[in-house]
Amino acid sequence: TAAAAAAITIHPFLSRPASVLRCGRRVPPLLLLRATSSASDFNITFAEPAPAPSKASRGGPSAQPLVPWIARGADGKPSLHTSPPPDVLQAVAAAEAEAKRAAKRGQRQGPAADAPVASVRVKEKKAAPTAPPKFSKAARRFYNENIKEHEPQRLAKVLAAAGVASRRTCEELIFQGKVTVNGSVCTAPQTKVDISKDSIYVNGNRISKKLPPKLYFAVNKPKGYICSSGEEKSVISLLDDYLKGWNKLQPGVPKPRLFTVGRLDVATTGLIIVTNDGEFAQKVSHPSSNITKEYVVTIDGAVHKKHLVAISGGTVIDGVKVVPDLVEPLDAQADTKRTRLKIVVY
Known part of the structure; x- marks a missing residue:
């Protein structure tokens, strides 16, 4: 078959x-x-046909290869992750945002009409981390302007700043040959010296290498005190309690020589500035600084218009005509009937 x-x-x-x-x-x-x-x-059988590849297996999102990320945790140990660490994602997002902002700025500005357009890639250098300053910016500026000495200064000025005496008295000591610099007698007040390097003696006493800091006091002068130093009831004596503890506050630094900026009469009360900064005192008291000084004067008797005109006309002091900037009467106080005037001068 x-x-x-x-x-x-x-x-x-x-x-x-x-x-x-x-x-x-x-x-x-x-x-x-x-x-x-x-x-x-x-008895012949055939295998089932292989399934057709799905769209996902042809390059869809689910077919992307798995890229492992190794990152260190807070404990410093590395660990395996299936996605980038958060800090990497944030850095990438920040870089993309900055690139977009830069592109927008470039579009707004645009290149010059006749200027060639060039593309230059500059590798930015990361600045080395620096420690934060110990003192504030204002404190450093005050130190550099008022305390730190950058250049040699005149001998008379250095002696006055060291608290020896007033600048005029220091000049007299220099003229008298009582000051030596590096072992030699110096008779020229304008000689430039550096107190941190030069050895300076006055009457055989060595001047400290450290100068006292510049001080400023606003004192409400009471009645009966004078502005001259060295007197028993001087304005400077009001700061004796402060100066008594100077050696504890500033060990190794000589005491400052304080003086008043300007003067007030014995019977006058009010604001007076006390300092050891001669340049500051000269700047404040000189008329060219245009700093006004206001006085309230109490007068016995009546004050008429002719008196106000006479005061406004000024007077001559040491051969110089001095004219007030403002003269005006003030309202009478309840406790007294005497006339008060406000006089403003430069």
Whole structure:
């Protein structure tokens, strides 16, 4: 029969699988023979076809390769992450935002009409981290302007700043040959010296290398005190309690020589500035600084218009005509009926 003939014909091929592979290109007669037989005779089955690749496997988001991130935690140990650390994401986002802002600024400004456009990439250098300043900016400026000495100064000025005496008295001491600089007698007050380097002696006493700091006091002068130093009831004596503790406050620094900026009469009360800064005193008291001084004067008796005109006309002091800037009467106080005037001078 046909089935028996097929079995006889196929048997040699089934016994030698290699022959079937080598003769695969001449199988069509065999396939035609298989079609005439039933599947139950040969017991042949075929594998299921491979599933078609999905869209995701063709390059979709789910097909992206997994990139591990190694980051150190707060304890310093490295750990594996499936996503970038938050600080990296923030840095990337900040860089993108800055690039967008820079592009917008460039669009608003635009290049010059005739200027060539060039692109230059400059590698930014990270500044080395610096420690925060110990003192504030205002404190450093005050120190540099008022305390720190940058250049050599006149000998008379250095002696006055050291508290030896007033500048005029220091000049007299220098003229008298009582001051030596580096072992030699100096008779020129304008000689430039550096107190931190030069050795200065006055009457055999060595001047300290440290100068006292510049001090400023606003004193409400009471009645009966004078502005001259050295007197028992002077304005400077009001600061004796402060100066008594100077050695504890400023060890190794000589006491400052204090004086008043301007003068007030013995019977006058009010604001008076006490300092050891000669330049400051000269600047404040000189008329060219345009700093006004206001006086309230109490007068016995009546004051008429002619008196106000006479006071406004000024007077001559030491050969110089002095004219007040303002003269005006003030309202009478409840406790006294005497006339008061406000006089403003430069």
